[in-house]
Amino acid sequence: MQDAKTLWLFRERLTQAGAIERLFARFDATLPNACYLPMSGQTLDATLVAAPKQRNTNVEKLDLQEGRIPQNWQDKPSKLSHKDRYARWTLKFTKAKRQDDGMIPATDLAISFLGYKFHISIDRKFRFIRKWKTTNTAASDGARLREGLLDKTNTA
Numbered sequence: 001m002q003d004a005k006t007l008w009l010f011r012e013r014l015t016q017a018g019a020i021e022r023l024f025a026r027f028d029a030t031l032p033n034a035c036y037l038p039m040s041g042q043t044l045d046a047t048l049v050a051a052p053k054q055r056n057t058n059v060e061k062l063d064l065q066e067g068r069i070p071q072n073w074q075d076k077p078s079k080l081s082h083k084d085r086y087a088r089w090t091l092k093f094t095k096a097k098r099q100d101d102g103m104i105p106a107t108d109l110a111i112s113f114l115g116y117k118f119h120i121s122i123d124r125k126f127r128f129i130r131k132w133k134t135t136n137t138a139a140s141d142g143a144r145l146r147e148g149l150l151d152k153t154n155t156a
Contacts, residue, residue: 091113
């Protein structure tokens with residue numbers, strides 16, 4: 001039985017080889033031959049995945065937001081390897097909990113969240129993951145639909 005590290009390394013090697021998309025395409029091509037017609041509707045979901053909080057200066061944050069590597073990191077490969085340059089902050093909204101006296105506050109809570117969003121499109125009947133996309137948390141969910149996450153041939 002494989003441990004999590006073995007599976008993670010396998011996935012990383014598939015990613016580096018550019019093989020994941022080809023494997024999903026082969027899986028998709030095999031479905032009709034196995035008498036699965038994934039046309040029974042689709043479910044779209046976006047899950048937040050936390051990233052370790054970064055302790056960056058304001059200048060470093062500005063460089064990262066503009067897609068640059070901060071100057072003081074370029075000479076320090078060990079520091080650069082420990083920094084997540086692609087995660088972004090967003091606000092996650094949640095309902096306020098009932099207070100001790102039974103009253104529910106009128107305002108929702110906004111919680112800062114650093115990380116990524118994992119968007120998936122699942123066939124409703126067979127529960128196969130058909131398409132996926134990973135973005136930083138600040139990316140718009142609606143834009144993923146325009147990028148092909150929504151399968152237009154699935155008309156149910």
